[in-house]
């Protein structure tokens with residue numbers, strides 16, 4: 001399969017093979033999986049995905065921001081194959097696994113903040129968040145947390161209790177973990193307080209102290225504030241300068257831990273290894289997953305030494321940090337650092353962002369374009385004045401892109417996200433942009 005920038009569509013979509021697989025899926029697979037459109041993948045390489053009917057797509061979804069090094073990067077595949085032949089599993093919880101330890105050392109050094117850190121490895125983003133929630137309670141002896149409206153932290157009971165991006169994620173599962181309060185994120189395009197940055201003086205942070213802590217939640221009962229430095233599933237929302245530093249200061253004032261959920265934004269996607277580095281803020285705990293191992297299941301919860309103070313047996317996992325995923329992660333880090341992927345994410349991301357912002361001026365539907373590196377969101381509205389959300393149109397744009405050979409995913413109620421592999425070239429990003437512009441026009445008509 002050649003790594004072409006031009007998609008190739010042999011059949012109308014979905015093709016006959018894809019239709020047959022979708023029918024089998026509907027008989028055999030849980031209906032809770034949302035499926036954005038009927039893409040049925042046979043293989044993928046680099047930025048190009050090929051479906052079971054031989055159609056080729058430019059991938060700006062990357063398996064939800066996972067395939068950072070591109071699909072099946074040869075160095076990652078080689079590391080996986082080599083490790084799989086040597087050792088598949090030993091359980092880093094019960095025995096000492098040099099792969100687990102090697103990755104922990106590397107992540108501890110990479111994570112933002114001075115001083116030594118310790119690392120717990122899990123299998124998924126939710127598991128890293130779950131571990132952070134448990135550690136925050138254990139370390140502080142407190143039993144409340146704050147998280148943000150629009151947040152997505154995962155689907156296990158603790159993680160979904162911190163999540164507040166769509167009611168369907170929470171509905172029917174209550175009672176959820178008690179003690180979690182949601183507050184407005186710094187979503188300046190739709191400010192909850194109807195204010196404008198910077199004149200707002202970050203009222204969304206002041207609210208936590210002046211209203212919540214003053215009137216309903218004793219701050220000395222709060223273990224942690226969970227935050228995505230760029231909100232992901234909620235709509236790819238970039239907070240304004242100063243917001244994360246103000247949160248850090250609030251945490252410092254009341255001895256609250258700042259938990260940085262980098263599951264979607266981390267591992268170079270925004271042009272830095274961890275997105276929070278853009279603001280020079282040091283969290284107490286970092287959660288990473290998705291892109292960490294280029295597609296192998298792996299997550300990490302990284303905390304300052306003095307925070308990770310729970311006793312043996314307090315937390316663990318049978319599969320977490322299995323040697324094959326660790327080998328993939330170490331190779332992924334080599335590729336991100338050695339092949340200049342963060343610089344590429346900044347350069348190509350800037351260009352794509354610029355093109356989308358120009359398109360926004362002519363487009364009837366684009367209300368806002370925002371992003372950092374290759375984490376770019378385009379919010380669609382029916383009316384630029386009232387900002388009425390164009391929810392159905394958003395799904396239609398994603399579908400029109402698919403039918404033209406471009407993979408993008410919606411996020412939030414009415415945004416399209418671009419989260420391509422970090423190896424995407426300018427020419428491929430330009431081709432993706434052209435297809436997106438055509439798809440958008442088709443829906444606008």
Ligand SMILES: Cc1ncc(COP(=O)(O)O)c(C=O)c1O
Nearest residue numbers: 124125126152153154232263264
């Ligand atoms: C910021 C964030 N945290 C946690 C998760 C949960 O990760 P997983 O689906 O691997 O459990 C996600 C998944 O989208 C995420 O975006």
